[in-house]
Amino acid sequence: MSEEKVVIGPFYPALEEPVQFNLTVRNGRIVDVSFEVGFHHRGVEKLALRRNIWENVLLMERICGICSNAHTLCYCQAVEKALNIEVPPKAKHIRVIISELERIHSHMLILGALMHSLNFHHLFNNIMINREIVMDAFELLCGNRVHYGINTIGGVRRDFPEKLLRKILENLLNLESFIRTTITNIENEKEFCEKMENVGIISKSLAKEFDVVGPVARASGISFDIRKHHPYESYADVNFDVITRMEGDVKARTLIRFEEIIQSIKIINQAADLLLSEKDNTLHSEFPEISPCESVGRVEAPRGELFYYISLTNIPIPKRVKMRTPTFANIPVLPEILLDEKIELALGIINSIDPCIACLDRSLIINNGRKKNEKP
Amino acid sequence: MRNHETEKIFIYHILGGSCNGCDIEVKVLNLPKFNMRKYGFEFTYDLKKADILLITGILTQKCLDHISDILKQAINKRIIVAVGDCAVTGGIFSGSYTMKGPVDKVVPVDIYISGCPPNPRLILQGLLKASDKLKNVKRRKYDDD
Numbered sequence: 462m463s464e465e466k467v468v469i470g471p472f473y474p475a476l477e478e479p480v481q482f483n484l485t486v487r488n489g490r491i492v493d494v495s496f497e498v499g500f501h502h503r504g505v506e507k508l509a510l511r512r513n514i515w516e517n518v519l520l521m522e523r524i525c526g527i528c529s530n531a532h533t534l535c536y537c538q539a540v541e542k543a544l545n546i547e548v549p550p551k552a553k554h555i556r557v558i559i560s561e562l563e564r565i566h567s568h569m570l571i572l573g574a575l576m577h578s579l580n581f582h583h584l585f586n587n588i589m590i591n592r593e594i595v596m597d598a599f600e601l602l603c604g605n606r607v608h609y610g611i612n613t614i615g616g617v618r619r620d621f622p623e624k625l626l627r628k629i630l631e632n633l634l635n636l637e638s639f640i641r642t643t644i645t646n647i648e649n650e651k652e653f654c655e656k657m658e659n660v661g662i663i664s665k666s667l668a669k670e671f672d673v674v675g676p677v678a679r680a681s682g683i684s685f686d687i688r689k690h691h692p693y694e695s696y697a698d699v700n701f702d703v704i705t706r707m708e709g710d711v712k713a714r715t716l717i718r719f720e721e722i723i724q725s726i727k728i729i730n731q732a733a734d735l736l737l738s739e740k741d742n743t744l745h746s747e748f749p750e751i752s753p754c755e756s757v758g759r760v761e762a763p764r765g766e767l768f769y770y771i772s773l774t775n776i777p778i779p780k781r782v783k784m785r786t787p788t789f790a791n792i793p794v795l796p797e798i799l800l801d802e803k804i805e806l807a808l809g810i811i812n813s814i815d816p817c818i819a820c821l822d823r824s825l826i827i828n829n830g831r832k833k834n835e836k837p
Numbered sequence: 838m839r840n841h842e843t844e845k846i847f848i849y850h851i852l853g854g855s856c857n858g859c860d861i862e863v864k865v866l867n868l869p870k871f872n873m874r875k876y877g878f879e880f881t882y883d884l885k886k887a888d889i890l891l892i893t894g895i896l897t898q899k900c901l902d903h904i905s906d907i908l909k910q911a912i913n914k915r916i917i918v919a920v921g922d923c924a925v926t927g928g929i930f931s932g933s934y935t936m937k938g939p940v941d942k943v944v945p946v947d948i949y950i951s952g953c954p955p956n957p958r959l960i961l962q963g964l965l966k967a968s969d970k971l972k973n974v975k976r977r978k979y980d981d982d
C-alpha cells in the first residue's frame with residue numbers, strides 16, 4: 462500500500478491564516494497528522510511589559526482582528542478586579558451589545574470559511590454578504606470596522622445614540638430571517654448531510670479528556686457557557702439559552718454556531734432595552750491609586766473561554782500579563798479527529814473547530830523537571 | 838485609460854503575521870458591496886500570473902523564512918503594496934523580538950495603505966493607484982519562468 466504525504470499550508474488559500482498541516486494519506490484516508498504553528502507569533506506578552514496598563518488595552522485589541530473586543534474586555538476585567546474598580550451599569554450594557562455583535566460576525570466568518578472549504582460557494586457568498594450587516598453596525602456605532610476601541614479600564618469610551626441603535630436592531634431582524642432559512646436548508650438538504658454528518662466526531666468523553674471549550678464543547682454535549690454559569694457585565698440580567706447538541710460532528714458544530722447567532726440577536730435586543738432605559742449617564746468610573754495586586758479575567762469569547770492573568774506592582778506598568786486563548790485549548794484535539802477521515806474533508810474538519818492562529822501563537826515553555834543533559 | 842473589462846489585474850495576497858484584521862478587510866473586497874471586479878481586479882493564487890503583491894502584517898521571522906525568496910524576486914517586476922499600519926511602519930508591534938519588518942526594510946514598496954485596519958474602500962483606492970503605476974513598470978517574468 463502506498464503512502465502519500467500531503468502538506469497543507471503554511472500559505473494556503475482555503476486556510477484563513479498561515480499554519481501548516483502535514484498529513485500522511487493511505488488509500489485516501491488520513492493515517493498521521495502533525496501541524497506547525499508560530500507564523501503569527503508577535504511577542505505580545507513581552508511587549509505588554511513595556512507599556513502602561515492603558516496603552517496595553519490598544520495592544521491587546523490587536524492580538525486578534527476577529528475577537529478583538531473579547532481580548533480588551535477580558536484584560537479590562539482583570540485590571541478592574543485587581544484594583545476594585547466598579548463599572549457603571551450603562552457601560553456594562555454597552556459591553557454586552559458589542560460582545561454579542563462580535564460573536565455574530567465571528568461565527569459568520571468561520572461559517573463562511575467552512576462552506577468555502579466544503580465547496581458550497583453560493584452559501585459562502587450569501588453568508589459573507591449578510592455579515593456586512595454587522596460590520597456596518599460596527600462602523601456606525603464605533604467608527605471602525607475591525608478594532609472598535611470601545612473598552613477602557615473602568616468602563617467604555619462612548620455612548621450609543623438611540624436612533625442608530627434602533628436602526629441596527631431593525632437590520633438584525635433581516636439577518637435573523639436569513640439565519641433561520643439557512644438552518645432549515647442545512648438540516649434538510651442531502652448535499653450538506655453527505656459532507657458533514659458523522660465526520661470528525663468529538664465524543665463527550667474525548668471532549669472532556671482534551672478539555673475543549675466554547676461551541677466545540679457545546680456541540681459534544683457539554684453544557685458550559687461562562688455567560689450563563691459565571692455571569693459577567695450585565696449577562697445576569699438578560700435571558701438566553703445555552704445551545705447544546707449531542708452529535709459532536711461537523712454538522713453539529715456548524716448548526717450550533719448558527720443557533721448561537723439567533724441567541725446573540727436576542728441578547729442584543731434585551732441589552733439595548735436595558736441601555737435605553739438606564740438613567741445613570743456615567744460611562745466610566747474614576748481610577749484609584751495603584752497598589753501591588755493580581756487578578757484574573759474570564760470571558761466567553763466567540764471561540765470559547767478566554768482567560769487573562771495580570772499582576773501589578775506600585776507602578777502602572779504590569780509585572781506579568783498572561784493569556785490563555787480558546788484556540789490554544791481546542792487545537793490539540795485536531796490530530797485525534799482527523800485520523801481515519803477522507804482527505805477531501807480534512808479542510809472542513811480543520812475549519813469546523815474554528816482555529817484562530819493569531820490568537821493561538823503564544824510562546825510556551827514546557828518544563829518537565831529534567832536536567833539539561835538527562836535522558837528521558 | 839485602462840479598459841476594466843478586458844484588462845485584468847491579478848493580485849497575490851501575502852500574509853506576513855498580522856492580526857487577521859487587514860486580511861479579512863482585503864478578502865471582503867470580492868463582495869458585491871465593494872465590487873473590486875468592476876475595476877478589473879482579481880485575486881490569484883498563482884504567483885507567476887500576479888501583477889500586484891499585497892502584503893499585510895509585520896513580517897515575523899518565521900513568515901519571512903518562507904516568503905523572502907518570493908519578495909526578493911519581485912523587486913522591479915511586480916507592484917508591491919503594503920496594507921495596514923503593521924506593514925507600513927510596524928504599528929503597535931514595533932520593537933517586538935520576532936519582527937523583521939516593516940515591509941520596506943525587506944523590499945522597496947510602491948504603495949503604502951495605512952490604517953489599523955484600513956477601510957476596504959481605502960484599500961480599493963490604493964489598488965487603483967497601484968494599477969496606474971503598473972503602466973510604468975514593464976512586467977518581467979520571474980527567473981524560473
